[in-house]
Amino acid sequence: MPGMPDTDAALEGHLDSTHAARLESYMAFLRIPSISAMPEHADDCRRAAQWLADALAEAGLEHVEVAETGGHPVVYADWLHAPDAPTVLVYGHYDVQPVDPLELWTSPPFEPVVVGDRMLARGSADDKGQIHAHLMAAGALLATRDRLPINVKYLFEGEEESSSVNLAAWLAAERDRLVADVAIISDTGFFEGNVPAITLSLRGIMYAQIDVVGTDVDLHSGGYGGVVQNPANALATIIASLKGPDGRVRIPGFYDDVEPLSDADREAIAALPFDEAAYLQQHGLPALVGEVGYSTLERRGTRPTLDVNGLWGGFQGDGSKTIIPAHAHAKVSCRLVAAQDPDRIFEAFKAYIEEIAPPGVTTTVRLLGGGLPSVTPMDHPATQAAARALEATFGQAPVYIREGGSIPVCASFSSVLGLPVVLLGFVQPDSHAHAPNEWMDLGNYETSIRTIARAWDELVDLPR
Ligand code: BES
Ligand code: MN
Numbered sequence: 001m002p003g004m005p006d007t008d009a010a011l012e013g014h015l016d017s018t019h020a021a022r023l024e025s026y027m028a029f030l031r032i033p034s035i036s037a038m039p040e041h042a043d044d045c046r047r048a049a050q051w052l053a054d055a056l057a058e059a060g061l062e063h064v065e066v067a068e069t070g071g072h073p074v075v076y077a078d079w080l081h082a083p084d085a086p087t088v089l090v091y092g093h094y095d096v097q098p099v100d101p102l103e104l105w106t107s108p109p110f111e112p113v114v115v116g117d118r119m120l121a122r123g124s125a126d127d128k129g130q131i132h133a134h135l136m137a138a139g140a141l142l143a144t145r146d147r148l149p150i151n152v153k154y155l156f157e158g159e160e161e162s163s164s165v166n167l168a169a170w171l172a173a174e175r176d177r178l179v180a181d182v183a184i185i186s187d188t189g190f191f192e193g194n195v196p197a198i199t200l201s202l203r204g205i206m207y208a209q210i211d212v213v214g215t216d217v218d219l220h221s222g223g224y225g226g227v228v229q230n231p232a233n234a235l236a237t238i239i240a241s242l243k244g245p246d247g248r249v250r251i252p253g254f255y256d257d258v259e260p261l262s263d264a265d266r267e268a269i270a271a272l273p274f275d276e277a278a279y280l281q282q283h284g285l286p287a288l289v290g291e292v293g294y295s296t297l298e299r300r301g302t303r304p305t306l307d308v309n310g311l312w313g314g315f316q317g318d319g320s321k322t323i324i325p326a327h328a329h330a331k332v333s334c335r336l337v338a339a340q341d342p343d344r345i346f347e348a349f350k351a352y353i354e355e356i357a358p359p360g361v362t363t364t365v366r367l368l369g370g371g372l373p374s375v376t377p378m379d380h381p382a383t384q385a386a387a388r389a390l391e392a393t394f395g396q397a398p399v400y401i402r403e404g405g406s407i408p409v410c411a412s413f414s415s416v417l418g419l420p421v422v423l424l425g426f427v428q429p430d431s432h433a434h435a436p437n438e439w440m441d442l443g444n445y446e447t448s449i450r451t452i453a454r455a456w457d458e459l460v461d462l463p464r
């Protein structure tokens with residue numbers, strides 16, 4: 001809003017006086033090991049959902065509910081007392097990734113600790129820290145103004161890290177109570193060097209498993225080597241055929257639905273402050289590789305990929321064992337861009353593997369999960385309101401970036417609910433999400449609370 005002061009003194013006062021309690025609450029949330037992929041943590045996911053519901057109620061939100069989806073529950077809450085103002089649907093996820101390899105953590109993943117200016121724990125960044133900031137922003141606004149400037153509906157799910165398998169159906173069934181003007185998701189990050197950013201697109205994903213089976217049990221490689229097909233060799237042949245030396249995926253039709261980059265897109269990407277040498281050094285890498293003809297940032301944000309995520313079969317112990325393994329397996333995923341469709345890509349992937357699979361073994365391919373890519377227009381007024389909020393609170397106008405990760409529900413927000421999605425995330429790019437020693441910068445966390453509060457003020461005039 002024009003003329004709005006840069007800080008809200010009452011809000012600042014409240015946030016200052018509640019600082020210690022806020023960190024305690026953040027840590028309590030992080031202590032719940034809500035790993036969605038592991039059935040033995042199903043009760044923990046439920047506990048995290050209930051913890052959130054209690055925290056939402058404590059912040060002053062209404063219609064708080066832990067709702068069943070068939071999988072881990074979703075948590076809903078709202079505040080709807082601004083009849084002349086727009087409605088925002090806030091989405092985030094309370095589930096986290098598994099923590100292995102545990103031995104690489106410097107402190108236990110579910111015993112959060114503050115080290116310097118970082119909160120260290122699984123979920124501190126992806127995504128518990130960011131949904132906690134939303135709770136704190138709502139609580140602070142309600143405590144100091146007794147109202148919110150806009151209507152807000154909160155939807156937090158517990159299966160994002162497992163492809164959100166039950167969420168699309170729940171959204172469709174609950175469409176009526178999810179009516180809003182825009183969805184805001186805080187589950188992305190800042191640009192390299194901790195530059196405030198708004199993410200304009202996310203890639204989709206197709207995740208599959210390849211199983212190659214030869215015999216019921218392993219065979220003596222002396223007695224059978226040179227006579228039978230080796231499933232591990234056969235799998236290696238298949239994987240080696242999936243991509244060419246030019247970094248391009250060889251599956252026929254793979255690129256059919258990829259939209260070419262416009263000159264304007266290429267220019268915008270080239271203008272980002274990306275220091276490739278620093279990036280290499282930060283990751284301890286000798287070189288970056290990928291599809292020829294595209295820059296690093298173009299490849300990361302706008303081009304589809306194919307990667308092996310896991311590969312196993314045969315003898316894995318110390319020393320040697322002379323066998324022809326009975327079977328071999330690979331997990332393979334493709335990151336997809338608009339307008340690629342995960343189901344169509346899976347069909348093309350499967351058909352190609354069936355065609356190239358070596359003889360003498362049985363090769364099967366199955367789909368494990370998928371999600372559509374998503375895009376938000378930069379000039380949408382909600383995107384611009386978020387940009388003003390970032391600039392007012394972080395002191396720097398955001399850059400607009402395209403990210404390589406996936407949030408499958410984004411596409412459902414537009415297809416099922418007809419909502420534009422603004423990706424307003426606050427995590428530093430090297431925060432070790434999904435890896436050991438995940439961390440959240442506490443400066444970003446604190447400022448993000450102010451950004452969210454400010455964004456609600458900036459959205460008051462959103463055209464509807
Ligand atoms: N928060 C991430 C998505 C993300 C990652 C956005 C990097 C921007 C940059 C999300 O929690 C995530 O990890 N998604 C999974 C989805 C998958 C399980 C279907 C992903 O991208 O691997
Ligand atoms: Mn996430």
Ligand code: MN
Pocket residue numbers: 097126161433434
């Ligand atoms: Mn994640």
